[in-house]
Amino acid sequence: MSETADDDDDDGSGHDERRDVVVVGGGPAGCSAGVFTARYGLDTLVFDRGNAALQRCAFVENYPGFPGGVDVPTLLDLFRDHAAAAGCDRIEDTVESVERPADDESGFVVETQDGRRVRASYVLAAAWYDGSYLRPVVGDDAFEVHDHHGETHERFDHEYADVDGRTPADGLYVASPGGERSAQVVIAAGNGAHVARSLLEDHKRERGFPEGVAPHYDWKRPESEFSGEWGDRDRWREWFEAEAGDDHGLDDDRFAELREAYIDRAFDTKLTDEEIARQTEAGYHRLLDHVDDEYIESYLDDRRE
């Protein structure tokens, strides 16, 4: 569900469609970022085609949660499936340019090799090898010359974005290339999530959320955390008002609207024991979708022996 995008595919401006977020790159960083923005409710499109680091790995032995290691096709499928489950759309296409639309300084037009033109409120770059598609919006300052095996190359300066992925271009975030933060799969995935949280925090600020309540936490909480005083919306209202402070500059109606939306979201994080059990089973099934039947059968045969 989109918070800001126009549902019409054609808005009459010559752009094919509108999205809240376009993520460029569907590797570890991009899928992870998309999970966060889509789960928050932003309409997220991931473009994914081009040079990829993950596809060059032989086998991944250092991603937490896979004590026996994991092959690259399975890991990539899991990342993509997770982004899809969160609500991201993924299109296999290469982004060729990102620029500001002529009529609006706050958004972007993303153009692809196959001729797509998408208008986006936010762009999150998550493609490790090449940032040249960003040149129309970031200019030459974001590129640096470096020496590679005696040859001179130009590359995207990973310090153009700050450590939280924010850039001097409003609405543009960079998770990858992120220097050392792109160096390993788990770090790239973590950084994608971190940068997506920066985007979401800024989005909430733009909607009017005061500083203290702008950070977004994608948490699920057991029912027990909503017992006692925290089961009462008035306790949450008290907390929100304390965090927001007095100098937010919002009128009473807007403040109350944002406060109630915040509390609705907080209560939506509640999971009963039955829901946890149901989600646990569904989670196993989804995981097993990624394991070939022959492995499941041979595993069961071994256990029966």
Ligand SMILES: Cc1cc2nc3c(=O)[nH]c(=O)nc-3n(C[C@H](O)[C@H](O)[C@H](O)COP(=O)(O)OP(=O)(O)OC[C@H]3O[C@@H](n4cnc5c(N)ncnc54)[C@H](O)[C@@H]3O)c2cc1C
């Ligand atoms: C040979 C090799 C072995 C490695 N082995 C390991 C290892 O064992 N363990 C480990 O932790 N790390 C390893 N790494 C590092 C790991 O691959 C990276 O840390 C990680 O893949 C970075 O993730 P990323 O999402 O930033 O980029 P990538 O994995 O490169 O993903 C970027 C995605 O964006 C797409 N893309 C690129 N340009 C565009 C564009 N213009 N438009 C649309 N889509 C685009 C690509 O197709 C790709 O799917 C290895 C790297 C290499 C090269």
